[in-house]
Amino acid sequence: MSRKFFGTDGIRGRTNADKMTAAIAMKVGQAAGAHFLRGDHRHRVVIGKDTRLSGYMMESALVAGFTSVGMDVVMTGPLPTPAIALLTRELRADLGVMISASHNPFEDNGIKLFGPDGFKLSDDDELAIEALMGEKTSLVDAPQIGRARRIDDAPGRYIHAVKGSIGSDIRFDKLKVVLDCAHGAAYEVAPAAIWELGAELVTIGNSPNGTNINAGVGSTSLDAVKEKVRETGADIGLALDGDADRLIVVNEKGETVDGDQLMALIATRLQQRERLRGGGIVATVMSNLGLERYLNGLGLSLERTKVGDRYVLERMREGGFNVGGEQSGHMILLDHATTGDGLVAGLNVMAAMVRSERPVSELTSLFERVPQLLKNVRYEGATPLENGSVKTAIRDAEAQLSGKGRLVIRPSGTEPVIRVMAEGDDASEIEQIVDSICEAVKAAS
Known part of the structure; x- marks a missing residue:
């Protein structure tokens, strides 16, 4: 059906x-x-x-x-x-x-x-x-x-639960945190949880009016949180999305840390404490090849699923994994939540900072990203991926990347957009491949 x-x-x-x-x-x-x-x-x-x-x-x-x-x-x-x-x-x-x-x-x-x-x-x-x-x-x-x-009492129940995701000995008294709530669902509970753990807190995106959710703030609009981190000299910036199941971190230099680096950090810390289950982590086809190489070097696996945190979660449950997520910021830590939780992930990154006494820029530079390019092509009418010229462009690209990179072409599940992603060690080649497929999609739509 x-x-x-x-x-x-x-x-x-x-x-x-x-x-x-x-x-x-x-x-x-x-x-x-x-x-x-x-x-x-x-x-x-x-x-x-x-x-x-x-x-x-x-x-x-x-x-x-x-x-x-x-x-x-x-x-x-x-x-x-x-x-x-x-x-x-x-x-x-x-x-x-x-x-x-x-x-x-x-x-x-x-x-x-x-x-x-x-x-x-x-x-x-x-x-x-x-x-x-x-x-x-x-x-x-x-x-x-x-x-x-x-x-x-629902907010209090949730705050209590997320605080329980880190050790009872952990306090954030020495950390200055910029928190971007995207004018969304976490605008009250996220600041409360982090404040209760002792951090010096600077909050933005916490004045919802019904029409400003995700508008210039949040995990998909990072300029505001980056600027605030630099302006205040904060140790870390946490950017949630509208329903707070996603997290993007900004380091103390005002630089973006995506979900791949966060998964690498969390998995590494759990492995060191012999708490990582499943022999690796689960991510989607969009996660960077650099993450896979890093994990393989530690004797760990990266299992890939199609895009969507629910598919990551299904594989985690099947294989007994306790860490999974998406490059876009969905972090699933099954020891603490049954779905992606941006606040839980953020608290665990901050806990790693406290335990290691190292800045977040060091903790989240565990691997070098392989050049990766993602472009979205909006279409109207017929599905362009069924077009013969588009199929030919994709076959040619796959042959060009064979053995030295990856190509992922997929329609969005929420809007009329084709997402074209390629990665490999040669950035100029990757750009040429993505552009050629995008042009073929545009011509067919």
């Missing part, structure tokens, strides 16, 4: 258009609720959101959907995606929902679903929910309609 609604990370689109309308959100609530009505207990769903203006509308529609099929609803208000995964387990809920479009602009929104174990749903579950969305909904009788309420 082909997917109509679900993409690589739940359902996402422009609000009041495409897939993100109140009517569709209510259908999602009804279908997901019906799918998880298992057993004779009183069923419960936890719903959280980020700070988008449309979150109110989507939340109300989802509440209507879930309660109409007999599920009780617990609403948390704005909280990070990993907090909803945590609370789904803690509250013994049957389902968790995060209303967020992550790093997208405020006009977009999305729906992410978690099972009772706090993990994102499988492909089979998503397909089953899509099938139910196309059927007539079985509404419960009036006495069985669900109830909805808000809980006030």
Whole structure:
């Protein structure tokens, strides 16, 4: 069955258009609720959101959907995606929902679903929910309609959990930290957690107004946090995205540290303490070849999956790994969370700074990146990857890179964009290869 609604990370689109309308959100609530009505207990769903203006509308529609099929609803208000995964387990809920479009602009929104174990749903579950969305909904009788309420202690529960991800002996009293919350879901909990651990804190991107999420701040707009690190002489900058499941670090020099270097650092520290499981880490096809070579030199493996943190997580669970993530900043530390958690990752990087008494620039320069170039090509209409000239350009590039680099071509799961990535030791050759494929895609679209 082909997917109509679900993409690589739940359902996402422009609000009041495409897939993100109140009517569709209510259908999602009804279908997901019906799918998880298992057993004779009183069923419960936890719903959280980020700070988008449309979150109110989507939340109300989802509440209507879930309660109409007999599920009780617990609403948390704005909280990070990993907090909803945590609370789904803690509250013994049957389902968790995060209303967020992550790093997208405020006009977009999305729906992410978690099972009772706090993990994102499988492909089979998503397909089953899509099938139910196309059927007539079985509404419960009036006495069985669900109830909805808000809980006030959700932020404190999450703060307590993330602080527990580092040793109880660790304090950040000697660190000055710039924290960029992207005007998003972590705007209250992330500053609170870091302040409670003793750091001198400079916070930006923590004044959400419903329309400024990810606007010039956050993990995809790093100029603001870099400037603030240089201006204040901070030891580290932490940039979260709109739902705080992603982290990009800025070192004390104002330079970007991507997810590959963070995974290398965390894996190395855990291996030194004999706590790394699985014999390596899991990342996606987008992670740099330099990371793979570095890990191989330590006798560790890098297992690759297709893009999407849910696919990284599936492989981690299958292979018994406890560290995985994406170059874009999703860090999954399974000892502490069931999904990517930017704040947990940030605290663990800061803990490594405290334990080693070394600056973050040294700790996160573990390997030399192989020249890598990624370009996005927007298209309209037919899928250009089916075009004969595009296929020929890709075959020629693969032959040119054979044995000395990698080529990854993939359509975005959330927008009409083809992503073209190549890497190898010759930067000029990589640029030529990427440009030739991009031109072929443009000509075909």
